[in-house]
Amino acid sequence: MTTTSTPTPYGTPETPRVAVRGEAQLEVDPEIARIGITVNARGSDRRGALDDLTRRNTAVLDLVKSYGEAVEKVETGAFAITPQLTHKGRGERVRAYHGRVHVTATLVDFTALGELVTRLADLELTSVSGPWWALRPDSPAHRDARQQAVREAVQRAREYAGALGAELVALVELADEGAESVVPVAMAAPPGVTRAAMQGAEAPPLDLEPQRQTVYAHVNARFTMSPPRL
Template sequence: MTSAPPPTVAVRGEAELEVDPELARLLVTVSARDRDRGRTLTRLTERLDALRRHIASFGAAVERADTGSLWVQPEYRDTKRPGERVSGYRGSAELRITVVEFGVLGELLLGIADRELTVVAGPWWGLRPDSPVHRQVREEAVRASLERARQYAAALGSSLTGLVELADQGLGGGGPEPVAYGGPAGMMRAAAPAGAPPLPQLELEPVKQRVRATVEARWTMSPPADL
């Protein structure tokens, strides 16, 4: 006679950590305008090169400065009437900056925002994809699932005997990776007008990151003693 399979208990384990951010990201848009296409591109390149030199002056505090999209397009006197003559050209380029030493952010941002036809957005705070915090919160979620399963088993007078399955929540629904929450310190600055007084000092407070992980586990247990 085949024996009955052991009873199982299915539980969910959750964990959340609140930690300091490891990165601050900025998006800078540099623009140029001129009646000549070539001069527009030249001015755009010069401003982008000058911006890169400014960023490079902060050394290792800035981990990356990657060029995003770059475009130059004509401007028309009357956009509603096709065939009108081109009145000039406008170009823009994006630079995506990753800062790892937050003490320089204020100076860096003000130095960027004080430039002609330049707009900066951010910072957006975050963690590295390989941050040890992700592993830590996963492990805590697993321990939480084990503790919860033990509590259910103990309530029945049983004890856990083995692990049947351990999976990230949903396994294709909610996504396996821990999720980090921490909004940007939303900020947008355009260049100051020529002759304006010096910009004030800017201090930014890093936004704490909440990292969450959820697992689903199924455990076998001994038969309940009181049933």
């Protein structure tokens, strides 16, 4: 009768196992910056509010796209035309219509960011929020952090084995602990700036300093080592 031996999770006296955790934390420059743009319109009739909203939205898109390759992506989000009712009388009467559309722009050239934000905020009934700094999902920084975490795990295991007069023999398991995650990219951005706050001459471009991003990586590793000299 043939019996199959079940490997012990903690090794044996002849082939002990050592389990370690490798960690890495890198600080890198952001690769992209996102800004949110909200265009508003208000009129006494639906068609007038919609026409104003369309005109202002077109002005925003034309301005953003005029920056060419500095802008990687422009996306239109929520759009709404909402009637505002009067609170007097028994019937439901529309007092005005409020329109809103939200646009998100992703920039890769940070030298143009301050000027674009200032010019957008100077447009009629337009609010700007951000920037939010970030790395791309496929950024090399993620790979670098993972590799550094693995090297740190190997070094830590080798030090443990060396303290026992032993040497690492083989890798048994390498487990990703959820890998890296970027620290929330929102910076301390002021509330949206509107045209009403910037009356007068054209405002100078804002000086926006990119916020460095922190990338983490964690791995669990198990190795076998030679018998220790105790």
